[in-house]
Amino acid sequence: xxxxxxxxxxxxxxxxxxxxxxxxxxxxxxxxxxxxxxxxxxxxxxxxxxxxxxxxxxxxxxxxxxxxxxxxxxxxxxxxxxxxxxxxxxxxxxxxxxxxxxxxxxxxxxxxxxxxxx
Amino acid sequence: xxxxxxxxxxxxxxxxxxxxxxxxxxxxxxxxxxxxxxxxxxxxxxxxxxxxxxxxxxxxxxxxxxxxxxxxxxxxxxxxxxxxxxxxxxxxxxxxxxxxxxxxxxx
Numbered sequence: 001x002x003x004x005x006x007x008x009x010x011x012x013x014x015x016x017x018x019x020x021x022x023x024x025x026x027x028x029x030x031x032x033x034x035x036x037x038x039x040x041x042x043x044x045x046x047x048x049x050x051x052x053x054x055x056x057x058x059x060x061x062x063x064x065x066x067x068x069x070x071x072x073x074x075x076x077x078x079x080x081x082x083x084x085x086x087x088x089x090x091x092x093x094x095x096x097x098x099x100x101x102x103x104x105x106x107x108x109x110x111x112x113x114x115x116x117x118x
Numbered sequence: 119x120x121x122x123x124x125x126x127x128x129x130x131x132x133x134x135x136x137x138x139x140x141x142x143x144x145x146x147x148x149x150x151x152x153x154x155x156x157x158x159x160x161x162x163x164x165x166x167x168x169x170x171x172x173x174x175x176x177x178x179x180x181x182x183x184x185x186x187x188x189x190x191x192x193x194x195x196x197x198x199x200x201x202x203x204x205x206x207x208x209x210x211x212x213x214x215x216x217x218x219x220x221x222x223x224x225x
Contacts, residue, residue, distance in 0.1 A: 047162065049214040062213040063119075064121060095162055100151075103209035104152050106173070108161035 002026040004097050012116045018084040021074065022097030022109060023074065030055040035100045038082045040070060040093040041111070048093075053080055060069035071103045087116045120144050120208050132225045133144035137193040139220045141206035146186045150210035153182055153191045156219075157202040165204075166191060198224055 008020035022036070029036060035052040042048070051061035053071045061069045070083040084091060092115050099107040121144035141151065142182050149169040154162035164173045166182035169189055179194045194202055201224050206217040 047207075047216040048217050049212075049216070060212050064213070100209075103150070103212075103214060104164070104167045105154075105162075105207065105214075106164050106167070108163070111161050 002099070002107060004099065004107060004110045006095060006097050006112040008112060008114070010054070010088050010113055010115060012114065014088050015030045015086055015114060017083070018087050018091065018095075018114055018116075020078055020082045020095055020112065020114070021096075022080050022082075024080075024099075028078060029073065033101070035099055036080045037098040037105060038100055039096045039105070039108075041096070042091075042093045050084075051083065052096075085105050086094075089116050092116045120147070120211065120215050121146045121192055122206055122208055122217040124204075124206060124220050126220060127218065127224065128221040130225050131196050132222040133198060135138045135196045137196050137200075137222060139191045139204055139206075139222075140219055141184075141191070143185050143187045143189075143208055147189075147208050147210040149185050150208055151182075151184065151189045152209055153204050154205045154207060155178075155200075156205065158167075162205060196222075196224070199223075205219050 003025045005023045037052040038050040051071050053059040059071045060111045066086045094111040096111045097109045123142045125140050128177050151169045153166040156162040170182045181192050203219045203221045
């Protein structure tokens with residue numbers, strides 16, 4: 001059974017860089033033809049797709065965040081990461097990592113709350 | 119970006135009722151439309167893929183229909199465990215986008 005788990009700091013100050021890692025258990029990121037996604041949800045709000053990466057390393061980002069976002073594969077075959085620079089209070093959200101097949105998101109992590117506050 | 123509009127934004131229904139949620143896209147998606155259920159404090163869960171495909175393990179009371187720009191999610195025989203927020207999501211093109219959500223409450 002494949003599972004995803006986000007990890008990283010839960011509290012940041014404005015202007016810092018958000019760094020999160022998603023650990024995939026039960027399978028390898030390179031074993032199938034999936035995209036590995038980051039999605040966020042502002043408190044009490046809807047869902048916003050941040051971007052995804054393929055096992056080849058090719059990545060695609062939401063244009064609304066593209067200038068600040070980097071998604072990369074981890075050093076192991078079971079991790080991928082999100083970096084978001086120059087955070088503000090508007091970046092406070094629950095961040096989810098997720099797996100998709102042909103852009104259909106079929107598996108989600110439990111999510112991790114990141115708060116940006118001075 | 120493709121804009122996704124859901125209606126209603128919330129509804130209240132009784133156990134056993136049939137519930138229908140609509141999702142409209144700003145351009146044709148063909149059938150590249152998925153539905154998710156999010157229960158309070160949990161991650162979203164895929165219910166319907168490609169407009170009408172029932173995800174494995176999802177009860178058959180959930181069904182999806184539509185194509186192009188208009189889609190519906192139906193729950194036939196609402197159950198107490200169906201409370202939560204339902205989102206549509208287009209998988210036609212990036213950036214992937216979601217509807218604003220429909221919150222389902224049980225009367």
